[in-house]
Amino acid sequence: MKILEIKNVHKIYNSSEVKVHAVNDISLDFEKGEFAAIVGPSGSGKTTLLNMIGGLDTPTEGEIMVDHTNLAGLKSSALIDFRMRNIGFVFQSYNLIPVLTAKENVEFIMSLQKWNKKEKDERTYELLKAVGLEDRINSRPSKLSGGQQQRVAVARALASKPKFVLADEPTANLDSKSTETLLDIMEELNKEEGITFIFSTHDARVVKKARRVITVEDGKVISDERKK
Amino acid sequence: MNNLKLAWRNLWRNRRRTLITSASIFFAVFFALVMRSLQLGSYDHMYKNAIESYTGYIQVQHKDFWDEKIVDNTFAYNQQLEQQLLADKNVEACIPRFESFALASNGPQTKGVLVMGVDPDKEIHLSNVKDKMVKYRLSPEAIEKIRQDPNLPEKVKELAILFENSAYTNNSRLQLDLGIDDKKASELMPAIEGHAAFKNGFIHLGEPGVWVGEKLSQYLQLGIGDTIVLISQGYHATTAAGKYEIKGIVKLPLPDIDNKIVYLPLDICQDLFNAEKNLTSLALAVDDNQDKAIAQTVQRISGLVSKDQKVMEWREMNEVMVSQMDADDKGGQIMLGILYLVIAFGVFGTVLMLTAERKREFGVLVAIGMQKKKLASIMTMEMLLIGLIGILAGALVASIVILYGVEHPLIFKGETAKIFEEYGMEPKMAFWNIDTYYIWQMVIVAFMVLLAIAYPLRKIFGMKVVNALRA
Numbered sequence: 252m253k254i255l256e257i258k259n260v261h262k263i264y265n266s267s268e269v270k271v272h273a274v275n276d277i278s279l280d281f282e283k284g285e286f287a288a289i290v291g292p293s294g295s296g297k298t299t300l301l302n303m304i305g306g307l308d309t310p311t312e313g314e315i316m317v318d319h320t321n322l323a324g325l326k327s328s329a330l331i332d333f334r335m336r337n338i339g340f341v342f343q344s345y346n347l348i349p350v351l352t353a354k355e356n357v358e359f360i361m362s363l364q365k366w367n368k369k370e371k372d373e374r375t376y377e378l379l380k381a382v383g384l385e386d387r388i389n390s391r392p393s394k395l396s397g398g399q400q401q402r403v404a405v406a407r408a409l410a411s412k413p414k415f416v417l418a419d420e421p422t423a424n425l426d427s428k429s430t431e432t433l434l435d436i437m438e439e440l441n442k443e444e445g446i447t448f449i450f451s452t453h454d455a456r457v458v459k460k461a462r463r464v465i466t467v468e469d470g471k472v473i474s475d476e477r478k479k
Numbered sequence: 480m481n482n483l484k485l486a487w488r489n490l491w492r493n494r495r496r497t498l499i500t501s502a503s504i505f506f507a508v509f510f511a512l513v514m515r516s517l518q519l520g521s522y523d524h525m526y527k528n529a530i531e532s533y534t535g536y537i538q539v540q541h542k543d544f545w546d547e548k549i550v551d552n553t554f555a556y557n558q559q560l561e562q563q564l565l566a567d568k569n570v571e572a573c574i575p576r577f578e579s580f581a582l583a584s585n586g587p588q589t590k591g592v593l594v595m596g597v598d599p600d601k602e603i604h605l606s607n608v609k610d611k612m613v614k615y616r617l618s619p620e621a622i623e624k625i626r627q628d629p630n631l632p633e634k635v636k637e638l639a640i641l642f643e644n645s646a647y648t649n650n651s652r653l654q655l656d657l658g659i660d661d662k663k664a665s666e667l668m669p670a671i672e673g674h675a676a677f678k679n680g681f682i683h684l685g686e687p688g689v690w691v692g693e694k695l696s697q698y699l700q701l702g703i704g705d706t707i708v709l710i711s712q713g714y715h716a717t718t719a720a721g722k723y724e725i726k727g728i729v730k731l732p733l734p735d736i737d738n739k740i741v742y743l744p745l746d747i748c749q750d751l752f753n754a755e756k757n758l759t760s761l762a763l764a765v766d767d768n769q770d771k772a773i774a775q776t777v778q779r780i781s782g783l784v785s786k787d788q789k790v791m792e793w794r795e796m797n798e799v800m801v802s803q804m805d806a807d808d809k810g811g812q813i814m815l816g817i818l819y820l821v822i823a824f825g826v827f828g829t830v831l832m833l834t835a836e837r838k839r840e841f842g843v844l845v846a847i848g849m850q851k852k853k854l855a856s857i858m859t860m861e862m863l864l865i866g867l868i869g870i871l872a873g874a875l876v877a878s879i880v881i882l883y884g885v886e887h888p889l890i891f892k893g894e895t896a897k898i899f900e901e902y903g904m905e906p907k908m909a910f911w912n913i914d915t916y917y918i919w920q921m922v923i924v925a926f927m928v929l930l931a932i933a934y935p936l937r938k939i940f941g942m943k944v945v946n947a948l949r950a
Contacts, residue, residue, distance in 0.1 A: 307846055308945040328850055335848020342948070346843040350488035363848050407847070 254414045254447060255281040255304065260313030262299050262470075273299040274310070275470035281415065281449065286441045288450045288461035296470040297451040298419055304449065305417045306334050318414050335360060339408030339416035343423045345400040347392040353379060353403045354388040360410045378406035382436050398429025405437060415447035422454045434460050482853065486860035493833075497865055500829040504869025504924060505876075507822035511815050511920040512877035516884065518811045519911035522804045524888075526797070528732040528905060534796040535574065535605050535762035536773055537780070539564070542789045544759055545796070550579050550714050553757035554788055563783045564763065569776040572604035572764040577748045577757065581711035581719065583741060585699040592695060593739045594709060596748025599682050604764040608742060613646040613693055613728040615653055615675040624674040631670055635659065639671075641893055646677075646693045646730050655890060678703055680726040684744045688726040692737040696728050703727065707741065713753040721751045732905045815920075819927055826931045830862065834935040841939060842947025851939050858935045866928035870921050884910030 262274035273296045281287065289297045302308040303315055306322045315322045317337055325333055347356045354375050361371045379385050382402035384395075392400050401421060408416045418437075422430040438460055440446050450457055458464055466474040490497050530536055539560070544552040561573045577596035582589055602608050617625075617639055625631060625639045638657045647653040653671065654664045680703065682688045689707060691699075701707060706722050713719035723743065731737040749755060765776060773792050781790045794801050844854055889908040891899055896906035 302945050305846070307948070328852075331845060331848060331850055334846065340846055342843065346839070348485075348840070348844070350485070350492055360848055363853075411848070 252283045253280050254283050254318055255279075255449075256314075256316040257300075257304065258314045258316070260300070260303060260310045260315060262296070262303060262308070263311045272470050274303070276313075277467075277470070277472050278313075279465065279472065279475070281447060283414075283447055284441065284445045285415075285447050285449070285463055286438065286461055287448070287463040287465060288452050288458050289465045289467055290451075290453055290458055291467035292453065295467045297467050299470075300467065301417050301419050301449070301451045305338050305340060306330050335363060336411055337414045339411070339413040341401070341404050341408050341416060341418035341421045343420040345392070345397070345404045345424075347400055347403055347407070349392050352389045352391055353384060353395065353406075356392070356403055357406045357410050360407065364411060374410065375406075378409055379403070381409075381440060382406045383432070396429070398425050398432060401425060401429070401433055402436060405433065405440075409440065409446060413446075415449060418448060418450045418452075420452055420454070421450060422452065422457055427456075430454070430456055482857050483860055486857045486864060489857070489861050490864055496829060496832070497868075500826060500865050501869040501872070503822050503825040504866055504928070505873040507818055508870050508873025508920060508924050509877045509880075510818060511924070512874065512917060513880055513884075514811065514815065515916050515920060516877075516881045516910045516912075517889075517908055518808065519914075519916060520884075520888070520909035522808070523911060524907065524909040525800065525804070525904065526793070529797050529800055530768075530793050531606055532611075532731045532733050532736055533606070534793055536765050536768055536793050537570075537763040537777060538791050538796065539761040539763070539780070539784055539788055540759065540791060542787055545789075545791060548579070548759075550577075550712070550752045550754055550757075550759070553577070553714070553754060553759050554785075556756045556758050560783065560785075561761065564761065564780055567776060567780055569765050569767055569772055570763050570780070571766050572601060574598065574601045574605050574762040574764060575745060575758050576760045576762055577745055577752065577754060578759045579711060579719075579752055581709040581741070583695070583699060584708045584710075585701050585705065588699045590695065590698055591739070592709070592741045593736070594711070594741050594743060594748060594751070596743050596745040596751075598684060598745045599742075600684075605762055608690065608729050609681065611648055611729045611731055612679045612681075612690070613677055613730050614648055614650070614679065615671065616646040616677045616693075616728070617642050617644065617675050619643060621675040625671070628670055628674065631667065635663075635667055635671075644697060646728065648730050656892065658892075677728075679728060682726050682742065682744050684746050686744060687721075687723050687747050688744070689723045690727045690729045690742040691725055692740040693728050693730040694734060694738040695740065696725070698738070701725055709741065709751065711752065713751070714755070714757065715753075717753045719752045723747075732907075734899075734905065819923060822924070823927045823931065826866075826928055827934070829865075830931045830934050833861075834938050838938075838942075838947050838950040841942060842944050842950065845942065845944050846948065851942070855936050855939050858939065859929075859932050862928055862932045862935075863925075866925055870924055873924075874917065874921060878913060881910050881913060885912050 257277055257279040260274055260277045261272070264271040264273055277300060289300060291297045299308065303310050309323065320333065322330065348359065351359065357375045357378055358371050361374060376385060379388055382405055384399060384402055387395060387399065395403065422433060425433065434457060437448055441448055450461065452458065463477045465472055541552040541554045556575060564570050564573050575598055579594050581592055581594045583592040597608070599608065622639055622643045626636050635657065642656060645656070647656065650668065659667055682690055691701060691707065696702065699707065703725055705725050707725055708722045709720065711719040729742070731740060743751065749757065765773065777790050777792050784790060841854060845851060888910065891906040899906035
């Protein structure tokens with residue numbers, strides 16, 4: 252079942268002197284349950300592509316359909332709402348809300364969606380347990396290691412049961428052990444709960460775990476390999 | 480996690496900055512309120528002094544008297560008019576006066592004085608001169624006796640010297656000015672009363688005798704029982720001359736008046752000026768002295784007076800003082816404006832830093848699904864909370880100072896007191912009680928904080944998430 256369709260997407264940045272074609276006619280489809288990595292050197296356009304998939308940036312040309320909804324057709328506030336309900340984000344620098352505890356960070360999106368307290372508590376515990384942090388639920392981000400913060404960020408991204416999770420260089424700031432733990436957790440969530448993960452990365456360890464590897468260079472897809 | 484809770488937690492992310500910003504708002508509110516209270520209190524005090532010592536709130540006069548204060552511009556006492564005036568719902572009493580100028584002398588000393596013919600009993604309703612009669616006078620002789628008194632502590636002796644030649648109308652005023660606390664007062668007052676006792680007497684209609692202002696008595700070197708000579712021009716250019724025994728010394732809060740006033744019984748004064756039963760004014764004591772009530776009363780009684788008379792209210796009769804106060808008020812408001820401006824820049828600086836620091840966080844929040852208006856409401860709450868902490872703390876501390884100040888006005892002594900008196904003011908600064916100005920100062924500061932919020936709100940609503948995430 253297709254959950255994401257990218258059709259002939261272009262992104263052109265017009266600065267005063269040069270025109271940069273950051274994404275050049277990319278078309279891709281993603282099925283539910285994929286564990287995909289978009290790889291490529293710095294400046295290849297992978298983060299721009301990820302931002303457009305997440306509705307954080309708009310394509311200059313082309314269409315992005317998430318679960319048959321064209322993101323370009325949504326107004327600003329509707330797009331924010333759509334993102335909240337359908338797309339999970341994991342950022343390179345974790346970006347947890349520093350004044351909230353791990354539990355409150357995970358609950359945050361559920362609160363925005365006005366879940367009731369019982370549902371929130373159950374889902375939060377379930378997610379923090381899944382990322383191995385059930386004993387740190389009341390810790391603020393400043394009291395957690397980088398790896399632990401990123402695991403909370405993964406739990407937060409999954410909180411609203413999104414269609415897919417976009418992770419932009421999620422392991423870039425982590426040591427090997429934390430990277431290994433994080434990837435194992437995401438892989439397990441993918442396999443057991445069928446959650447779709449799309450990474451942008453140039454970390455070989457992520458590429459190794461990914462079952463689909465899309466290579467981007469100069470804004471174009473130069474290969475799209477699926478592992479068996 | 481509701482918005483308020485999140486805003487509150489955000490507030491304490493940078494505890495020091497929040498406290499500094501709140502402190503600047505605190506000081507703005509505190510100084511604005513205390514300054515305003517002192518300003519309004521002082522104006523009120525000066526107005527009351529002028530009104531209650533001299534003009535009253537409303538006067539009925541001969542139509543030309545205010546412009547040309549001569550005894551020919553007087554009017555005959557009319558009992559029917561008095562009855563009609565007294566029938567007005569806001570008029571409490573009619574106080575007849577005969578006012579003119581004269582040369583007063585005692586030996587080689589001569590001075591132009593304001594002669595006021597009054598009905599001493601009726602004056603109780605307005606100027607209440609009886610309460611202004613001097614009870615103690617720290618004359619050089621009295622000071623010498625105090626200095627020689629072995630039972631008095633040195634501090635009291637020093638204070639007494641400082642207040643040499645000063646006069647006091649009551650015990651509490653004497654204690655206040657000499658800085659004697661309640662405990663010591665009960666021990667020391669008998670000694671002060673013993674040395675500085677002052678025999679003062681009342682004047683009555685039909686009995687020749689005068690009260691003179693305390694400062695005038697000092698200038699003319701007159702004491703109780705001495706004789707003052709008055710020479711002036713009487714009604715229809717007759718000569719007015721007389722000599723009168725000084726029955727009492729009065730201390731008026733307006734140094735300008737205190738320096739030149741001589742009170743005579745009304746009928747004696749009319750005789751002096753050969754003015755028969757004429758009056759220069761009928762001063763009215765009123766129940767409600769608010770501006771609106773005064774204006775309405777003036778409007779009502781204007782219909783009662785004859786064509787030769789006119790009704791004047793206290794603002795017209797104290798035009799110079801009102802203009803001075805208005806100018807001072809404007810100056811005060813400019814000072815407050817500068818204070819607000821300084822604080823506004825401080826608050827804006829905080830907002831700028833706060834917004835720049837959290838740009839990426841704003842981006843993340845919107846990326847994961849927080850609506851911009853919700854984010855804006857959290858930011859607004861944060862700033863309002865900072866503002867509220869400062870405003871409420873400032874108002875609370877200012878209230879304590881003001882409520883204390885209302886009961887204990889600032890009284891200046893020594894050289895400072897003399898400077899005040901040189902400008903014709905009582906050396907006293909009163910506080911105005913908590914009133915509508917309180918709300919206004921707080922509203923202005925709150926508005927200033929709200930204005931500063933415009934910047935982050937503009938940033939939030941104009942934010943491009945992808946750019947914010949790169950910050």
